[in-house]
Amino acid sequence: MFFSTYGKHVVLDVWGVAFEKLNSVDFLRDRMSEAVSACSATLLSVQEHQFTPQGVTVLMMLSESHLSIHTYPESGFASLDCYTCGKSIDPVVAIDYMIKVLKPKKVYRKILKRGEGAIISICEGKSKVMPV
8 A cells, every 4th residue: 555645835924914813713713714625625623722912823633734823913924834745635725715815915935845855845935915
């Protein structure tokens, strides 16, 4: 029996996101659930935490791996991360969905190929200004 270790890992930093979006655990959990559905991944569980005075962490454990966000609303900043094993689920779809709903002013993205030896970058994430 053959098991593939291939995976795609998308890491993303976004800047210029509205405080209200980044400080709402309900908004982020619901949008991340939609992102998981958009890429046809299988949601296993959700961990979430609302920090005081602000900030949110949401971790979605997927059958294929995970989707996470860590927010710093006071700075308009969030870091996102989506990793999926195999070739049938594309984490870029989930990350692109989150970019669409967060509407950041700046996006920095890197896509990494995992599980086939040295970790290589599939895409050198370039800064780009996103429409608000």
